[in-house]
Amino acid sequence: MSQDIALEVNNLRVSYKTSTDDVKAVDDVSFKLYAGERLGVVGESGSGKTTLALALMRLHKPPASIEGGTAFLDGRDLLKLDREEMRSTRWSKLSLIPQGSMNSLNPVIKIKHQMADAVEAHQRGWARGEIAKHIGHLLGRVGLPESVAEMYPHELSGGMKQRVCIALAIILEPSVIIADEPTSALDVVVQRVVMQTLNDVQAQLNAAMIIIGHDMGLMAQSADRLAVMYAGKMVEVSPIGAFFKNPQHPYSKLLISSLPSPEERRELTGIPGSQPSLLDLPSGCAFHPRCPVAVERCKREIPPLRDFSGGRRAACHLVEEQT
Helix, strand or coil: CCCCEEEEEEEEEEEEECCCCEEEEEEEEEEEEECCCEEEEECCCCCCHHHHHHHHHCCCCCCEEEEEEEEEECCEEHHHCCHHHHHHHECCCEEEECCCHHHCCCCCCCHHHHHHHHHHHHCCCCCHHHHHHHHHHHHHHCCCCHHHHHCCHHHCCHHHHHHHHHHHHCCCCCCEEEEECCCCCCCHHHHHHHHHHHHHHHHHHCCEEEEECCCHHHHHHHCCEEEEEECCEEEEEEEHHHHHHCCCCHHHHHHHHCCCCCCCCCCCCCCCCCCCCCCCCCCCCCCCCCCCCCCHHHHHCCCCCEEEHHHEEECCCCHHHHC
């Protein structure tokens, strides 16, 4: 993996305005994404994963607002770009495969026209023949025949529509791809095909990729590093192998213990309690009411995300005692 930084996010904060208070959906999140790397981001529903993706793309909508932080891509802070600058950056430098993306295709427009619109919005000097050739090449790249260009979305299977969305995401060969639940609503066999397609095109482009999801099996197969989010914060970032072998944060440990293992027979254990409401977070570490090893300090102080050996980071007061 290259040590060239493709995207650097520092202290990103995103809130949702409510009639009573601001809800911190993404709270002081910082990470580096390296060129050619696949960074998985996991967490329970409501942990801030999708809000993080939309904020980086500047596609969040009211009542969401970015309260602070930076996100540097190619030496420019995405959060400071004006509307036109951000518009030209999307898809050419930074692209998104949104959650439920296969349902985002316009049902009454052929695939070729939807793909051509994306090219023409950024590459207005291209002739129609060049665009058609580029579309055919892209469809082949994601394992689809050129004939798909003449079809409507309803004529395609779920897996084919998802691969069209991958083709749309790489149509201008961005350096960073964000894939938000790219295999949701697909059966297991199709999930593997779609994920392999996504990994292949990412490798061909040498793009950096953020994969958001909850399927730990897919993460184990696809991600180089894994970031765990809980209640709006990143609580652990680790190389994927080290994470599954010896997770550091208590929440991560419970996530792993809840997964079935083909190598050992053991009783599966769930995580007690439920994720707290972002409107009423507990004091100190947000995980402490569910944590089996919490101490008094955990109830008072929010643990920072600290660096440890082996490229690991964890936000837990007790990590040094557990390692």
